[in-house]
Amino acid sequence: MKALADSKANKYFLAAVLLIAVLIPQVITSPSIMQILILTLFYAYLTSSWNLVGGFAGVLPLGHSAFIGIGAYTSTILYLHYGLSPWFGMLAGGVLAAVIGVIIGIPTLKLRGAYFALATMAFGEGLRVLVENVDTIGPLKVNGPRGLLINLTGNSFIDYQFTSKASYYYIILALLLIILLITWLLMRSKIGYYLSAGGEDPEAAAALGINVPRYKVMAMAISCFFTALAGTFYAQMFLYFYPKSILGLDMSFEIAFIALIGGRGTILGPVLGALLLRPLNEFTRIYLGGILPGMHLVIFGLILILVMIFQPRGIQEPLTRLYRRILYRIKGS
Amino acid sequence: MALLKVENVFKRFGGLVAVNDVSLTVEENQIIGIIGPNGAGKTTLFNCIAGAFPPSEGKIVFEGSEIGGKKPHQICTLGLSRTFQVVKPFASKTVLYNVTVGAFAKTNRRVEAEAKAIKVLEFLQMDDKRDVFAKNLTLPERKRLELARALATEPTMLLLDEVMAGLRFSEIEVMIELLKKIRAAGVTLVIVEHIMQAIMALSDHIYVLNFGGLIAQGSPAEIAQNQEVIKAYLGDDYVTVED
Amino acid sequence: MSGTALLYTDWLDEMEIIFESLLNGLLMGSIYGLTAVGLTLIFGVLKVINFAHGSILMVGMYAAYWCITLTGMNPYLAIPIVVPLMFYFGYFMQQFVIEPVFKVEKDVREPITVIIVTTGVWYILDNLALMIFGAKYRVVHTSVTGKLFELPGDIYLLQPKVYGFILTFISGLLLFWFLKTTLMGKAIRATSLDRDAASLMGVNQYKIYRTAFGIGTAVTGLAGCVLVPFYSVYPSVGIIFDIRAFIIVVLGGLGSIPGAILGGIIVGIIESVGAMYMPSTWTELVIYGLFLLLLFIKPTGLFGSKHDF
Numbered sequence: 020m021k022a023l024a025d026s027k028a029n030k031y032f033l034a035a036v037l038l039i040a041v042l043i044p045q046v047i048t049s050p051s052i053m054q055i056l057i058l059t060l061f062y063a064y065l066t067s068s069w070n071l072v073g074g075f076a077g078v079l080p081l082g083h084s085a086f087i088g089i090g091a092y093t094s095t096i097l098y099l100h101y102g103l104s105p106w107f108g109m110l111a112g113g114v115l116a117a118v119i120g121v122i123i124g125i126p127t128l129k130l131r132g133a134y135f136a137l138a139t140m141a142f143g144e145g146l147r148v149l150v151e152n153v154d155t156i157g158p159l160k161v162n163g164p165r166g167l168l169i170n171l172t173g174n175s176f177i178d179y180q181f182t183s184k185a186s187y188y189y190i191i192l193a194l195l196l197i198i199l200l201i202t203w204l205l206m207r208s209k210i211g212y213y214l215s216a217g218g219e220d221p222e223a224a225a226a227l228g229i230n231v232p233r234y235k236v237m238a239m240a241i242s243c244f245f246t247a248l249a250g251t252f253y254a255q256m257f258l259y260f261y262p263k264s265i266l267g268l269d270m271s272f273e274i275a276f277i278a279l280i281g282g283r284g285t286i287l288g289p290v291l292g293a294l295l296l297r298p299l300n301e302f303t304r305i306y307l308g309g310i311l312p313g314m315h316l317v318i319f320g321l322i323l324i325l326v327m328i329f330q331p332r333g334i335q336e337p338l339t340r341l342y343r344r345i346l347y348r349i350k351g352s
Numbered sequence: 353m354a355l356l357k358v359e360n361v362f363k364r365f366g367g368l369v370a371v372n373d374v375s376l377t378v379e380e381n382q383i384i385g386i387i388g389p390n391g392a393g394k395t396t397l398f399n400c401i402a403g404a405f406p407p408s409e410g411k412i413v414f415e416g417s418e419i420g421g422k423k424p425h426q427i428c429t430l431g432l433s434r435t436f437q438v439v440k441p442f443a444s445k446t447v448l449y450n451v452t453v454g455a456f457a458k459t460n461r462r463v464e465a466e467a468k469a470i471k472v473l474e475f476l477q478m479d480d481k482r483d484v485f486a487k488n489l490t491l492p493e494r495k496r497l498e499l500a501r502a503l504a505t506e507p508t509m510l511l512l513d514e515v516m517a518g519l520r521f522s523e524i525e526v527m528i529e530l531l532k533k534i535r536a537a538g539v540t541l542v543i544v545e546h547i548m549q550a551i552m553a554l555s556d557h558i559y560v561l562n563f564g565g566l567i568a569q570g571s572p573a574e575i576a577q578n579q580e581v582i583k584a585y586l587g588d589d590y591v592t593v594e595d
Numbered sequence: 596m597s598g599t600a601l602l603y604t605d606w607l608d609e610m611e612i613i614f615e616s617l618l619n620g621l622l623m624g625s626i627y628g629l630t631a632v633g634l635t636l637i638f639g640v641l642k643v644i645n646f647a648h649g650s651i652l653m654v655g656m657y658a659a660y661w662c663i664t665l666t667g668m669n670p671y672l673a674i675p676i677v678v679p680l681m682f683y684f685g686y687f688m689q690q691f692v693i694e695p696v697f698k699v700e701k702d703v704r705e706p707i708t709v710i711i712v713t714t715g716v717w718y719i720l721d722n723l724a725l726m727i728f729g730a731k732y733r734v735v736h737t738s739v740t741g742k743l744f745e746l747p748g749d750i751y752l753l754q755p756k757v758y759g760f761i762l763t764f765i766s767g768l769l770l771f772w773f774l775k776t777t778l779m780g781k782a783i784r785a786t787s788l789d790r791d792a793a794s795l796m797g798v799n800q801y802k803i804y805r806t807a808f809g810i811g812t813a814v815t816g817l818a819g820c821v822l823v824p825f826y827s828v829y830p831s832v833g834i835i836f837d838i839r840a841f842i843i844v845v846l847g848g849l850g851s852i853p854g855a856i857l858g859g860i861i862v863g864i865i866e867s868v869g870a871m872y873m874p875s876t877w878t879e880l881v882i883y884g885l886f887l888l889l890l891f892i893k894p895t896g897l898f899g900s901k902h903d904f
């Protein structure tokens with residue numbers, strides 16, 4: 020990334036990508052393609068949030084769907100019961116997710132990585148089972164497996180509802196840019212250096228004065244906060260969600276895998292992973308799902324294994340190399 | 353007042369007594385040498401002092417306060433830094449990145465930390481390796497990186513565990529001069545080393561460990577003549593250096 | 596007078612029911628333990644959670660299912676066929692799929708890439724099973740299916756569960772004997788304490804990994820044979836046992852074989868006794884809650900070593 024931002028050509032390239040991203044909704048009118056694009060950005064945002072702890076801190080969180088769920092349920096319940104604008108509910112959900120992330124992180128991030136992976140996974144599954152089995156928490160309606168429905172208000176900014184897909188597209192694009200900016204700033208700061216060091220060799224890091232678990236917990240808090248914001252976005256975009264749609268193992272694992280295949284611990288990795296894998300996933304599911312159910316997941320599993328064997332740092336590495344080579348050619352001529 | 357006082361420290365692993373009733377004193381701005389055959393407990397003693405694990409028994413006092421049982425990061429923050437005999441570089445990061453991590457101990461700003469790291473690298477004559485990934489360094493280079501990282505934390509006292517292993521004769525001479533300069537800059541040094549040429553040239557005072565216990569101590573000249581040391585250690589384990 | 600007598604027999608009945616579900620929990624729990632032994636053994640040596648574990652169990656169950664269905668043999672005669680097959684299945688999986696990644700990251704203490712590869716294997720195996728056998732739940736009718744042992748005091752126990760309980764303890768003892776006395780067993784134990792120890796003993800490190808993975812897979816295959824006479828087989832059956840096995844191995848202490856069996860029994864008893872007082876989804880919640888609580892109080896589990904985290 021450093022090399023990417025240094026030269027002039029890279030700045031032009033980034034500007035061009037950004038411009039295209041901003042202009043897309045003006046050109047594309049098909050709502051179904053817009054939907055795919057929005058979901059792709061949604062995953063890019065989720066994996067980038069995951070990357071803050073899963074990428075830099077050298078641990079493997081496998082229950083991040085729980086925090087999406089916490090975001091969605093918090094903002095929606097606050098909206099349905101107290102009429103609080105989802106924009107504020109979103110922040111409340113983020114804070115709640117961060118607090119819970121810290122509570123899980125404090126005992127487990129001191130231990131061998133396996134404990135953290137299993138604890139986050141158990142928490143994610145436990146939360147799904149819990150939500151599926153309660154109809155109300157005190158006066159608040161949760162609705163068990165049936166989920167929550169948000170009543171339609173039409174175009175209303177304060178209610179976080181829009182009639183055009185383009186609005187949702189711009190919101191998730193903005194969120195993605197924010198998380199990328201934060202990642203970039205973090206990587207260049209003391210926290211980022213300390214996280215990477217603790218992730219690579221905790222003993223060496225500790226000998227250099229780093230309280231490794233504390234920094235991991237910090238990363239967990241930030242990551243959970245931003246993951247929860249995506250939950251509110253999901254709720255407001257579909258105006259309906261239920262436990263199986265946002266909670267549970269499948270979602271948690273998919274987030275982790277996109278980041279890992281893209282390249283964890285880098286800025287571009289999770290975004291590239293989402294841009295390539297999400298559409299691939301959709302298409303193989305649509306085209307192969309009818310003929311051979313399960314085939315698309317076999318392909319996904321194969322990709323996962325092959326990338327780990329041949330590109331353990333993810334596909335961002337060969338892609339950046341390719342980009343450099345092209346740039347070099349252009350400059351050379 | 354002594355900068356570091358180790359009093360009757362024991363470290364047991366199950367039935368094995370790796371450090372057996374060791375006491376030693378380090379005065380400010382000294383260079384202390386610790387020698388002993390492989391498995392004598394030198395690294396384990398460093399691990400106890402640096403907080404990698406607590407001593408089973410005994411007191412460790414640094415700058416007047418007890419540090420036995422404190423965590424490694426707390427001890428480093430107090431100004432006591434160490435290197436690892438089995439090097440632990442941040443392998444996928446560059447040399448500069450590695451040293452910058454150390455330099456962050458005294459500042460929160462990246463620009464300052466990086467500047468400090470570059471200074472340390474220049475001082476250790478390895479700034480030409482600045483952008484090399486640590487995993488691509490040779491073993492002696494990695495050892496020097498250990499030293500650079502520890503030095504970047506600006507310690508008052510440094511524990512060096514065999515940083516000269518694998519060096520050639522001329523390189524050892526360079527390293528001896530560097531360590532003298534570090535001491536001249538006000539850093540107290542405790543060095544574990546097999547290379548007698550270096551230990552004898554540098555140390556103000558030498559402690560000899562064998563089977564976890566202290567068997568002798570004294571000035572380099574005294575140690576060189578101590579019969580027990582010659583028998584237990586120099587006799588069959590003397591490390592000669594090839595060029 | 597007659598009132599108290601009635602209360603007394605009520606109380607007796609209740610005690611019998613509780614006792615019966617305790618026994619059932621013990622039996623089923625030991626089988627859960629058996630499903631987790633392979634996982635904890637592999638973790639002990641490789642320091643990696645094998646996410647393909649549930650899928651391996653699924654493969655073992657299908658193997659046993661087809662053995663029994665195609666030949667009509669006694670269900671327990673499938674064991675000498677399935678267990679060696681599963682050993683080689685695990686051995687080669689380690690050699691050709693996991694080892695390449697392991698070698699790239701051999702300096703990393705806990706290679707995340709290896710975990711991801713095992714997850715890839717999970718996706719592939721589960722979905723291949725779906726493509727080949729379909730989503731259908733398959734039940735095999737054997738000579739022990741549905742048969743009961745009757746104990747004094749109106750206590751009934753399912754025969755296949757009793758046999759499963761016995762097989763768990765026999766295989767646990769065999770494994771214990773193997774690890775304590777044979778050279779390979781000692782090498783496996785040494786490696787689980789210190790990855791480099793094995794090379795120092797002059798045993799090829801990678802051969803130890805392969806053997807340990809093979810044994811872990813073989814034990815899981817045995818668990819598959821034990822389950823098939825009373826549990827239906829379908830492509831995603833592994834996931835149910837997977838999560839339970841993860842909880843069990845942490846409960847017992849990651850890497851500890853007696854810990855895994857005891858952890859399994861605890862989970863089994865909670866499930867069966869809990870089922871008398873609450874819906875089964877709630878017992879599931881109790882288990883998750885207990886697991887998270889344990890991580891706060893005693894993360895090393897019941898038998899975990901203090902140095903191993």
Ligand SMILES: Nc1ncnc2c1ncn2[C@@H]1O[C@H](COP(=O)(O)OP(=O)(O)O)[C@@H](O)[C@H]1O
Nearest residue numbers: 365368370388389390391392393394395396397
């Ligand atoms: N973490 C440990 N667990 C068990 N034994 C250890 C541990 N660390 C060191 N030892 C043992 O303690 C003894 C001293 O080792 P060490 O301090 O490394 O010696 P030296 O550095 O003098 O060569 C050796 O017998 C070694 O095997």
Ligand SMILES: [Mg+2]
Nearest residue numbers: 394395396437
């Ligand atoms: Mg040593």
